[in-house]
Amino acid sequence: MQESKIRAYLETATNIAVLAVSILILSLLAVSFFSKGSKTEFNSGLQKGKQFAQLPAVDYSASRQTLVIALSSKCGYCRESLPFYKQVAESQGNNKITRILALSPETKQVADQFLEQNQLSLEAIPSVELNAYSIDATPTIILLDSKGIIIDFWVGKLPERVEQQILDAINVNR
Numbered sequence: 001m002q003e004s005k006i007r008a009y010l011e012t013a014t015n016i017a018v019l020a021v022s023i024l025i026l027s028l029l030a031v032s033f034f035s036k037g038s039k040t041e042f043n044s045g046l047q048k049g050k051q052f053a054q055l056p057a058v059d060y061s062a063s064r065q066t067l068v069i070a071l072s073s074k075c076g077y078c079r080e081s082l083p084f085y086k087q088v089a090e091s092q093g094n095n096k097i098t099r100i101l102a103l104s105p106e107t108k109q110v111a112d113q114f115l116e117q118n119q120l121s122l123e124a125i126p127s128v129e130l131n132a133y134s135i136d137a138t139p140t141i142i143l144l145d146s147k148g149i150i151i152d153f154w155v156g157k158l159p160e161r162v163e164q165q166i167l168d169a170i171n172v173n174r
Contacts, residue, residue, distance in 0.1 A: 045134025052148045053133045055101070055125060060148040063099040067170055068142040069122065070103040070130055073114040075138040077157040082118050084163045089121050091167065098170040103128045103135070143169055 046052075052068075060066055069085060071078040089100060102122040104111035111126035130138070141158075143151040143166070152169065154162060 045136075046140075046142065046150060046153050048150050048152060050150055052142060052144050052150050054148065055103070055128075055133070058099075058101065058125070060144055061146045063097070064146055065098040065151070065170060066144040066146075066148075067098050067100045067166075068103055068140075068144065069101065070128075070133075070135045070138050070140040070142075071114075072105060072138045073110060074106075078139045080157055081139055082120070084158070085120055085122070086118075087163075088167065088170070092170075099123070101125055103130065103133070105130050105138075141166065 055068070058066070067088065069088075071081075071085075092098060092100065100122050102111070102115060102120070102124045104114070104124065104126045105128055106114070106126060108124070108126040111124045114120075115122055115124055130136075130140075135142075137155055139157075140153065140155050142153040145151055154166065158166075
């Protein structure tokens with residue numbers, strides 16, 4: 001009889017311990033799954049005021065600012081943002097205050113075809129390993145000064161008010 005009480009006690013204690021561990025694991029998974037990091041946390045290597053890595057054959061001092069748009073033909077948000085990218089490119093016209101570059105992890109042929117099909121007159125820099133430039137996702141837009149210092153950056157599909165801030169920042173509306 002004493003043995004059956006001990007067995008029942010141990011079984012109950014084991015069940016409670018398994019339940020507690022399960023709840024703890026589910027809580028940790030839920031927190032990591034549902035937590036939303038800021039753009040700085042998402043692109044931990046990009047920081048305002050820091051030097052951006054040197055892009056091949058790009059002289060940042062050749063223009064007052066450089067706007068880097070990292071995109072991919074396979075990126076849904078990139079395709080959704082095409083009207084904004086067109087607006088940026090067209091707004092510059094002949095007044096090249098800001099140099100606009102399209103970085104792509106894809107081959108030159110794929111990148112050029114994507115830009116041409118979507119009538120984007122942007123300077124393409126294809127076959128770029130985006131992680132080497134601390135770019136973790138597409139689209140990512142980075143505004144640099146004439147020394148290659150990061151003025152600001154944005155990740156993902158942007159709301160219209162942020163798109164307007166970018167247009168203002170590159171002086172296309174002045």
